Amino acid sequence: MERTFTETSNVGEIVKTFPKAGDLFKSYRIDFCCGGNRPLLEAINEKNLSADEVIGNLNTLYQETKALHNTTIDWDNASNGELIDHIVNKHHRYLNEELPQLSPYVTKVFRVHGAEHPHLGRVHKLFNELKVELEQHLMKEETSDFPLILTLEENPTDENYAKLQKVVDELENEHSHAGDILKELREITNDFTPPEGACGSYRLVYSRLENLESDMFDHIHLENNVLFPRSVVRA
Template sequence: MQMPFNQNSLVKDIVNIFPQSSDLFKKNRLDFCCGGNRPLSDAAIEQNLDVPALMNELEELYKKHNGKAENMEVWTESDSEELIEHIKNKYHRELEEELKMLSPYVTKVAKVHGDRHEELLEVYELFYELKKELLEHTAKEEAAVFPLLLQLEAEEDEKRAEMVAEIKALEKEHDHAGSILKQLREITGGFNPPIDACGTYRLVYKRLEALESHTFMHVHLENNILFPRYIA
């Protein structure tokens, strides 16, 4: 997959195109915020980094986060075990990683800019509420609900009433997560940062918007493809 940037691209432009690159830059102490207005190669050389090696890492990260769009038809035709494994590997694991990596950025922006942009304090509260909700939700799915779904594949009807109740509870949790995301979108004006926003501020909004998209697709696979198989 061809990356839409190279070692001569400005660091800030790379982060704007591919927000997850900020994690790699942060790890390597490359300033993508105030010092992002220079080519990646220059910034890397200043930190005594191997530019080709850095580009290889960046390419692997880009491939990981920017694969082909989800093909829903594939999953409507798949069996439940395969679909559940896909949800766990594609959505649960990536969600856990993104929530972990995004947390310090949300905290930093709220602390640094919250006095002038009070909406960031609410963004902070909502983000951590969403994080807690989603992590508890996915843990419950993997520990209890998904195994029960697969058990029903082999043992008809005995636990179906219990399963329907579990699914309804999960759908309510999905609704709550969606409500939090809606509030985040409203508070941030559609994830549009103000004119005076720094690079990290803008990064947080971009990644929150990506998190919204990722979560909506995750919920779609469960609510509209997986769960109806058991409550129809």
């Protein structure tokens, strides 16, 4: 397996380059915040951990995440079923993992730095609003809306077309609201630029919010501009 990170890699730089490494380090109780400016091996040895295990798991997680975000499909020739599978397995999976993992970091940064940086209260509120809305949105898509799209292929009745058009309008409105929240998050964080001297957790939150925005843009594009238009148009 390709080793992107080695014993000499700087702990803080690893999390900066690969934000999800923060979750792995947290599970091993490796300090990537105040103790992030040191080689990975030093941090591993401090906790009496296996270097082979930690570094191996880190590189595996990196390759898996990289592969997940580099998936390419010919959308013009892919079926609705293939496109839905891709959306669920890539974008829904990402959100289902990332939203609960990122949540405690957002809360921690607000609790520790909110008095100095009042805008973090708004970040905390917006993130949690987005989290609740997206969790409900994903469940609705997977249990109701996507099955309706597939049903329509087998049973293209006027009633099903009318039902799907209503569903698509609702989903697009929800996408628009999520997009508005992401735009406000970008604005109040100065394009996700942490203040000078920000701690590792502060920088981690901003980096992962920016990654969340990027994935959401790809996600919404596939639904609004590819899946939905061709699903509501009669063959």
